Amino acid sequence: MSYFDSIKHKASRRLLLIVGISVSLIITIVICLHSTSVIFPYKSESSSNDPSSSSTSSSSSFSPFSSKKSLKSPANTTLGFHKFFYINLDTRYDLDDIIQLQSDVAGITPDLWPAMKVSDLTLKGLPPSAGEWPKEPSGMLACLRSHANIWRQMLKEKWGSVLILEADSAWDVNVRQMMANFADALQDALPAFSAMNITNSKAAPHGNPKDYVATENDPYMAQHWDILQFGGCFEKKERAKYKHVYYDPTAHRKPIPYADGSELGPHERAIRWQNELMCTTAYAITPTGARKLLLRMSLQLNTPVDGLISELVREDKLRAYSTTPNVFIQWQYRDGLGSNNKNSDISKFKPGDDASQEARNKMWALARKEMKIWQYNGLFSTSGFLHPALGGQAEQLYGIVPS
Ligand SMILES: *[C@@H]1O[C@H](CO)[C@@H](O)[C@H](O)[C@H]1NC(C)=O
Numbered sequence: 001m002s003y004f005d006s007i008k009h010k011a012s013r014r015l016l017l018i019v020g021i022s023v024s025l026i027i028t029i030v031i032c033l034h035s036t037s038v039i040f041p042y043k044s045e046s047s048s049n050d051p052s053s054s055s056t057s058s059s060s061s062f063s064p065f066s067s068k069k070s071l072k073s074p075a076n077t078t079l080g081f082h083k084f085f086y087i088n089l090d091t092r093y094d095l096d097d098i099i100q101l102q103s104d105v106a107g108i109t110p111d112l113w114p115a116m117k118v119s120d121l122t123l124k125g126l127p128p129s130a131g132e133w134p135k136e137p138s139g140m141l142a143c144l145r146s147h148a149n150i151w152r153q154m155l156k157e158k159w160g161s162v163l164i165l166e167a168d169s170a171w172d173v174n175v176r177q178m179m180a181n182f183a184d185a186l187q188d189a190l191p192a193f194s195a196m197n198i199t200n201s202k203a204a205p206h207g208n209p210k211d212y213v214a215t216e217n218d219p220y221m222a223q224h225w226d227i228l229q230f231g232g233c234f235e236k237k238e239r240a241k242y243k244h245v246y247y248d249p250t251a252h253r254k255p256i257p258y259a260d261g262s263e264l265g266p267h268e269r270a271i272r273w274q275n276e277l278m279c280t281t282a283y284a285i286t287p288t289g290a291r292k293l294l295l296r297m298s299l300q301l302n303t304p305v306d307g308l309i310s311e312l313v314r315e316d317k318l319r320a321y322s323t324t325p326n327v328f329i330q331w332q333y334r335d336g337l338g339s340n341n342k343n344s345d346i347s348k349f350k351p352g353d354d355a356s357q358e359a360r361n362k363m364w365a366l367a368r369k370e371m372k373i374w375q376y377n378g379l380f381s382t383s384g385f386l387h388p389a390l391g392g393q394a395e396q397l398y399g400i401v402p403s
């Protein structure tokens with residue numbers, strides 16, 4: 001549970017689920033405008049103690065696949081993707097530093113993708129709008145454009161898969177092994193879903209289970225999905241029963257709730273077919289996904305990027321999977337340090353907050369002791385990381401175990 005105030009987490013989740021999409025759109029804007037462990041190829045547990053074999057009837061139990069391989073590439077420095085970017089504004093060097101500190105301790109190498117600035121946008125350069133025409137370029141549109149620039153470049157350069165992070169992403173020191181475990185489980189999950197013969201959706205897992213073949217160059221079988229969400233929020237119940245539960249030693253130790261009402265036990269993670277998911281803290285995309293999103297974007301101007309993705313998924317036009325709990329979640333400045341409003345670029349930054357100087361001194365004393373000025377955003381489904389990369393440097397350099 002390290003940094004995570006679970007009570008607050010639950011309360012805010014419930015509240016925000018009620019408040020719904022309108023709030024989440026605002027959150028998206030905020031998110032986007034923000035905008036060494038040795039890894040061995042992971043060998044999965046034998047199927048006899050694979051938690052998926054004991055899960056409910058609607059869960060996948062289609063196993064084992066003789067063609068299944070333990071692959072090395074998902075544990076490489078780009079996590080098995082052909083390209084790996086984080087989107088950041090060149091004025092948010094604070095976020096750049098934290099990305100680099102976390103990358104260093106986890107042994108990954110996301111490249112900077114420069115975010116589009118609002119001042120660089122012109123209304124003329126945007127697609128027409130069916131609704132009200134915006135009065136001026138906004139942070140939301142700059143955010144959407146930043147993502148769209150990657151989708152476009154992906155098609156131009158013929159990248160086979162891209163993993164995209166927003167600049168305030170947080171992850172685990174063992175994210176490489178986590179992704180190797182995920183890639184391993186995906187080889188069970190996707191053929192199992194396709195074997196369920198789901199017929200009421202065009203975006204359903206499809207094809208002959210034997211066609212799902214992972215290779216070192218294509219460890220996630222990119223021709224079978226448009227988007228993989230690794231950092232979504234507002235997990236929904238719909239389609240949650242299409243899940244594949246697997247054992248991941250890098251995941252949480254205590255049981256956590258899962259969207260279908262069940263629980264994921266210690267070290268259990270689920271891959272699921274998505275119906276919609278907000279937040280774009282981290283996702284992977286394929287060329288087909290990039291084509292679909294670019295086409296959709298040309299038809300509608302006034303949608304935040306996660307709303308666009310979510311709409312396409314809901315309309316059965318985008319094949320999307322995700323994993324619970326998240327592999328990447330959003331961090332923000334710790335409450336009470338006087339930096340709260342740095343978490344938002346839509347409101348004008350003014351240093352300080354309403355806390356008394358005395359209260360602030362207390363928080364700062366704690367922050368110095370723990371060498372920790374961040375906390376996780378409670379919107380994201382997670383139980384916290386076992387080894388948060390955010391605390392990884394303080395641990396390695398000074399032996400401060402993340403609290
Ligand atoms: C799915 O369809 C295939 C081909 O029609 C059939 O062989 C298989 O038994 C079906 N599986 C299920 C779970 O219905």
Ligand SMILES: *[C@@H]1O[C@H](CO)[C@@H](O)[C@H](O)[C@H]1NC(C)=O
Pocket residue numbers: 073074076077078079080081082083216217218219
């Ligand atoms: C990681 O693996 C993927 C898939 O094989 C590959 O495309 C990518 O170039 C690799 N990354 C590095 C840094 O070699």
